[in-house]
Structures are given as C-alpha cells and as structure tokens.
Amino acid sequence: MEKDGIQEKSYMKVINYIKDQIQIGELSIGEKLPAERELSEILGISRSSVREAIRTLDHMGVISSQQGAGNFLTGNFENNLVECLSMMFMLNKIDYRQISQLRRSLETEALMLAIDNITEEEIAALKKIISQLETETEINNVALDKKMHYNIALASRNTLIIYILQALSEVLDKFIGDLRKEILSREDSRKSLQEAHNGMIESLIIRDKKLAYESINKHFGIIDQKLKDYNGKMT
C-alpha cells in the first residue's frame, strides 16, 4: 500500500505483516503473535530484524512482550502518548502554553460530552470526590483532583479524548508536578478552584452547558494565571 517502490526495510515487513493480520481479522487483542523465530522464518528475514520491529511495536503499546511466554497483542497506548509528548516537549517542539491550551480545549469538550452522557452513579461518584477535596488535608489533594478530572473525561465516552487528556496530565505532572501541588495547597487558589470544580459538577447535575463553559473557564483561568507566574519564576 505505502511501499515506495524502493525496497522496504526488513523490520517494516514485520510491522506491515502484523497490521495485515489485524486487518484481516487473523489477530485480535489478547492473542499471541507467532514466536520471533517463527516470524523470521515466515517473512524470510533474520530474528534481529524481527526483534527491532517487535521492540518498536512494544514501545508503541501495540504489543506486550513477556519473556518466556510470547508477544501478545494488547493496545495500551497511554505510555506511548506520554512518551511522545514528553519528547516533543524536550525537543522544544511544544511548550506549556500549547499543552495548556490543548488541555483546556479538551477538558471543555469532555465536560460538554459528559453532560450528554454521564449517569447518576457517575455524578454521585464525582460528588463524593469533591466533598473529599473539601475536607481532606492537602496530602491527597493532587490525587483527588486528578481523579475528578479523569472521571469527567470518562463520562465523555470518547476514548481518544480520554487518552490524550490522561497523557497531557502525566506530562504536566512530569515537568511541573510542584505547581499542581502548590495550587491545591495555597488557601486562596484552592478556594477559587473549589468553586470552579463545584460549578463543573453542578453543570453536570443540571445538564447546563452554559454553566459548564463558565466554570471551566474559571478553572483554567486560575491555572493559566499560576502557570504564567511559574514561567516567570523559571525564566
């Protein structure tokens, strides 16, 4: 399909083979791939080349290698997305501002979709989380905050958005973990964030997209402000 006329690299044979097997339904999630030695024979290439492909797919999250057992088709892309974003960040392809903009946009979308899809049980769970956020001491704040946002994302019923939001969250943790903690600790920002959170949950309860929009704007207004201060301190 995408062979360039020129000969394709050996390891690409493996990747394309796996893709083909998936598309013709010969290989499904959870199933075991042919052994590496077997693959090398099937495709007429060396095991080294097979391994380069397997490693790549493994690192991408398509498969999962288990020594002694085999290579299994899995499809866990979370790590890959995080890795990818991290690399982009490290290579200065993207910065905080861009990550934050994307996050804001997707959180908004997720909240809107959640309004359409969330169940009463999920709302109850969210209520519990924000009530904990109010009473709990600062130790678990970060975890609870993440949980809240994640649960909203889940209610969007859009796996892709969930994936990306999760990855963005992890990357932010990785590079500015302290900031998150600080926002949730300082009395003033904590208070306003709590109001924003309450608004978001309330918007889910009464299914009000206007309130949702306002609340999320308030929420990220706080974050963006802190981020700006933070960047100022750094540079």
Added chain:
Amino acid sequence: MEKDGIQEKSYMKVINYIKDQIQIGELSIGEKLPAERELSEILGISRSSVREAIRTLDHMGVISSQQGAGNFLTGNFENNLVECLSMMFMLNKIDYRQISQLRRSLETEALMLAIDNITEEEIAALKKIISQLETETEINNVALDKKMHYNIALASRNTLIIYILQALSEVLDKFIGDLRKEILSREDSRKSLQEAHNGMIESLIIRDKKLAYESINKHFGIIDQKLKDYNGKMT
C-alpha cells in the same frame, strides 16, 4: 528516575541515555548521535540492543537513521501520531465518531486561536484558496480543502494542535478517503460546505468568534451527517 528497582531492559538504557543527553543540552536537534558501535561500548551493551532502541526512536520520529551517515536527532512526530491513531483505530480502541468529535473540537479551538493570531498575509492566502475552491473543478478539491484547514491550524500558533489535526486528517483519509471526495463532489453538500468555509474565513477577517463558532458548527454538521450515512452503508 523511573527505574522500577528491577533491572531496566538494555534498550531502555539507550533511550534514557539519549533523553539525558538531550536534557543536559549535550544533544540538540540536527546533531548526530554517537555511532551505534560506540553507543554499545559507552553503555556496555550489545549493538543489537542499541539497534532495538534506535529503531524505536526512529519509528517514533525522535531520530532519523541514514545508512552510511549516522543517526540524527530530528523530532518529526507526524508519522508517529498517524501510526498511533491508525493502530488505535484498527484495534477498535477508537472509532470514527470519536475521531470526528476530537477533530471538531480542535478545529474549533484552532479557529478561535487563529482569530487572535492570524496575519493579513495569511488571511489573503486563505481567501485565495477558497476562491480556487469555488472555481476549480473537482480534481483538486480535496487538496485545496485540506490546505485551507491546515492553514487555519497554522494560524493557531499551537504546534501541538497542528500536529494532532494533521494526524487526524491523515487517518481519516486513510480509512475514509472516498467520503471526503464525495462530499466535495456532490453539488448540494459542496454548496453548503462552501458557505461554511466562507463563514469561517469571514470570521477570521472580522475577528468574530461568534460567527466562527456558527460556521464551524455548520461545517461539521455537514460532515457528521455524511459520516452517519457512510457508516450506515458500511454496516
């Protein structure tokens, strides 16, 4: 940092080494990595293991291998994102609906950001494109349509959003390329799409976010409808 106490796999040594070199500023985009044989010596592992890592980074877009010349730090993540999305799609982790939702959300965000950032020159270029879209026969429609959306994305000044939109576009092409062509060919849908496009450009000219929002809603209303029909035909 993220070593699990357990011994890390050999190839991870390479990846972590590269990452470290990047972060301490020892390695920058465009520069050549140590030769594979050299890396294997530095890290005390075999060249095979080094290669597994190099291949992985290559496929991820972090580096670019050139036979005879060396491995170079590049940072072109477009292909990786496309590959990743394709795999998610093939493994049924995501579907058209989710891709489309994300795209709509990001196109909206991009348009909003573009209103704040676009230059007169860029607006002129966009005007030219939609005028071509009106006069041109169907041959180049798809290319022009893509160009228009891409140019708007560029004006958002958010590389991350640009990356993702580009990837989404490619994946959609890959799996439903015909649909795009059909929408741009049929007289009725073409007409309404043209109106939507005009609205989007107009919103950029007069910097009107309300009009932007309405236009993009109109735009994706058309797409979503066609997508629904298309899925109906398929299933």
Added chain:
DNA sequence: ATTGATAAGTGGTCTGACCAATTTATCTGA
C-alpha cells in the same frame, strides 16, 4: 585546485550462540 579512485566510517542485515523466564510435558509418590 579539481577530479576520481580508494579507504574508512556507519547503518542494515544475517547467523548462531547462550541466558532467563515461562510453559508444557513427564514422572513420582501418596
């Protein structure tokens, strides 16, 4: 100085070996 042949360097691939973890088959004792 330019050109062209040669050598050195470097990624691409292959072979074959051994280790380590897991799975499967086999055997043994109750």
Added chain:
DNA sequence: TCAGATAAATTGGTCAGACCACTTATCAAT
C-alpha cells in the same frame, strides 16, 4: 487417580562477530 515436584521444550533477552550497502573523508593523479 491425582497432586505436586521435576525435567524438557518453548520463547523472549542479550551477546558476539561477520558481511553488505551507502556515505564521507582521504589522497593521489592530472
């Protein structure tokens, strides 16, 4: 007969060394 221990086979993880293909550097001849 069956459960548990043991041995064998399977399979991924790593290594060493070889050769090919392509690029770059070197150097000699003009």
